[in-house]
Amino acid sequence: ALDIQTLRARTGLIALDPGYANTGSCRSAITSIDGERGILRYRGIPIEQFEHSPNFVEVAWLLIFGHLPNAREYADFSAELTACANLDEGMKHHFEGFPRAAPPMAILSAMINALSCFHPELFELEDEQRFRAAAAGLISRIRTIAAYAYRHSIGRPYIYPHPEQRYVPNFLHMMFSDPYAEYVCEPLVRDAINLVLLLHADHEQNCSTSTVRMVGSSQANLFAACAAGVCALWGPLHGGANVAVLRMLEEIHQGRITPEQYVRLAKDRDSKVRLMGFGHRVYKQFDPRAQILARVAERLLAQLGRRDPLLDIARRLEEIAREDPYFVERQLYPNVDFYSGIILRAVGIPTNMFTVMFAMGRLPGWIAHWWEQAGAGGRIARPRQLYVGPESLDYVPMDERG
Numbered sequence: 141a142l143d144i145q146t147l148r149a150r151t152g153l154i155a156l157d158p159g160y161a162n163t164g165s166c167r168s169a170i171t172s173i174d175g176e177r178g179i180l181r182y183r184g185i186p187i188e189q190f191e192h193s194p195n196f197v198e199v200a201w202l203l204i205f206g207h208l209p210n211a212r213e214y215a216d217f218s219a220e221l222t223a224c225a226n227l228d229e230g231m232k233h234h235f236e237g238f239p240r241a242a243p244p245m246a247i248l249s250a251m252i253n254a255l256s257c258f259h260p261e262l263f264e265l266e267d268e269q270r271f272r273a274a275a276a277g278l279i280s281r282i283r284t285i286a287a288y289a290y291r292h293s294i295g296r297p298y299i300y301p302h303p304e305q306r307y308v309p310n311f312l313h314m315m316f317s318d319p320y321a322e323y324v325c326e327p328l329v330r331d332a333i334n335l336v337l338l339l340h341a342d343h344e345q346n347c348s349t350s351t352v353r354m355v356g357s358s359q360a361n362l363f364a365a366c367a368a369g370v371c372a373l374w375g376p377l378h379g380g381a382n383v384a385v386l387r388m389l390e391e392i393h394q395g396r397i398t399p400e401q402y403v404r405l406a407k408d409r410d411s412k413v414r415l416m417g418f419g420h421r422v423y424k425q426f427d428p429r430a431q432i433l434a435r436v437a438e439r440l441l442a443q444l445g446r447r448d449p450l451l452d453i454a455r456r457l458e459e460i461a462r463e464d465p466y467f468v469e470r471q472l473y474p475n476v477d478f479y480s481g482i483i484l485r486a487v488g489i490p491t492n493m494f495t496v497m498f499a500m501g502r503l504p505g506w507i508a509h510w511w512e513q514a515g516a517g518g519r520i521a522r523p524r525q526l527y528v529g530p531e532s533l534d535y536v537p538m539d540e541r542g
C-alpha cells in the first residue's frame with residue numbers, strides 16, 4: 141500500500157475527505173474507540189471501570205502521563221492543583237470588562253488565552269517538570285475561571301478557592317458559596333460531577349481535540365492551543381449540544397411540541413432540526429458514555445429523592461428513535477450530551493454553564509494531545525483543498541466595474 145504522501149508525489153492526486161471522516165491525522169496512544177462495539181478506553185482502561193469510584197484528577201493524570209498515578213504522584217499533583225488555583229489579580233479585572241450576559245464559553249476561551257500573558261514562564265516547556273507545572277496550572281485555573289465566569293454572570297462576588305478542598309468540591313465552593321454561607325458538597329454530588337468530568341476527558345480526534353493539535357502543530361503554546369479548543373467545542377454539533385439537548389427537552393416539557401412531533405421534525409431534512417444528543421461520527425452503536433450517564437442520572441435523582449420530568453422525556457425520545465427505521469438505518473444513538481445535562485441540572489449547574497463543564501472535563505485530553513504531539517515533533521498540519529473557483533480573471537479598476 142502506498143502512503144498518501146507517496147501517492148501524491150507519484151500521481152498529483154489529493155484525497156478529498158470532507159469532515160475528515162476517513163482521514164487519520166496522527167498516531168496516538170491516549171484513547172481508543174471501537175465505534176462498532178461501543179467501547180471507549182483511556183490508555184487501555186475501559187471507561188466503565190471508573191464508574192464506581194470516579195476521580196477526575198486521577199483520570200487527568202492517567203491521560204496526560206500515560207499511567208495511573210501512584211499514591212505519591214496523586215498527592216503531589218492534587219497539592220499542585222490546590223496551590224495554583226488562584227488567579228492573578230490582573231486576570232480578575234478582565235472579568236469586569238465582560239457584559240453580564242456574555243456567553244461563559246467566550247469568557248473561558250479569552251481567559252485561558254490570557255493565561256499566556258500572566259504565566260510566560262510556562263511557555264518554554266523543555267522538560268516534563270515544567271510541562272507538569274503548566275498542565276496542573278491550567279487544570280486548576282480553568283475551574284476558577286469557570287466559577288468566576290458564572291459569579292460574574294449573576295453579579296455576585298468571587299469566592300477564593302478553598303485551601304484544602306479537592307478538585308470538584310472546590311469548584312462547587314467557588315460556584316455556590318457566599319461569604320456568609322459556605323456550600324457543603326454532598327459525596328453523591330461530588331461523585332456525579334467527577335464522573336461527568338472524567339467521561340468527557342478525552343475522545344481521540346474529535347473537533348476540539350483536532351483543533352488543539354492543529355494549533356499546537358504550529359508550535360503555539362499550550363494555553364493558545366487550549367483556548368482554540370474551547371472555541372471549537374462551543375458549537376451545537378459538538379460540546380454545545382448539551383445545552384441544545386436541555387432546550388429541546390424543555391420545549392417538549394412546556395408542551396410546545398410532543399416527543400413524536402419533534403422526532404418527525406428531526407427526520408425532515410428541510411426542517412434543519414436534529415434530534416440533539418443523537419448521532420456520532422464514530423459510534424455505530426450506543427455511546428458507552430451515554431449508557432453510564434443514563435444510569436447515573438436515574439441513580440442520582442433517586443438518591444436525591446427527586447423526579448425530573450426531563451428525564452422521562454429523554455427516555456421517551458430514546459424509545460421512539462429506537463423503533464424508528466430512520467434512526468436505526470443511520471445508526472443514530474444517544475451520545476454523551478443526551479443525559480449529561482440532566483445530571484448537571486440535578487446538582488444545580490445552570491444550563492449556560494453546561495458546555496463550560498464539558499470544557500473542564502475535556503481539558504486533560506487536550507493537554508495530553510498537545511504534549512503527545514509536541515513530543516512526536518510532527519509536521520505542521522496543513523490540509524489541501526480542491527479549488528473550484530474561476531480559472532483565471534483579470535483585475536478590473538474600480539471605475540470600470542458595473
Ligand code: ACO
Pocket residue numbers: 159346376377378379381406407413414415416417418419420421422470472475476477
Ligand atoms: N437527528 C436527525 N438526523 C441525524 C442526526 C440527528 N441527531 N444525526 C445525523 N443525522 C442524519 C443526517 O441527516 C444524515 O442523514 P442522510 O444520510 O439522510 O443525509 C445521517 O444521519 C448522517 O449524518 P451526518 O451529519 O453525515 O453525520 P456526521 O458524522 O457528520 O455528524 C453529528 C455527527 C454532528 C454528531 C450528528 O449526528 C449531529 O448533528 N448530531 C446532533 C448534535 C449532537 O448531538 N452533537 C454532539 C455530538 S457528540 C460530541 O461532540 C460530544
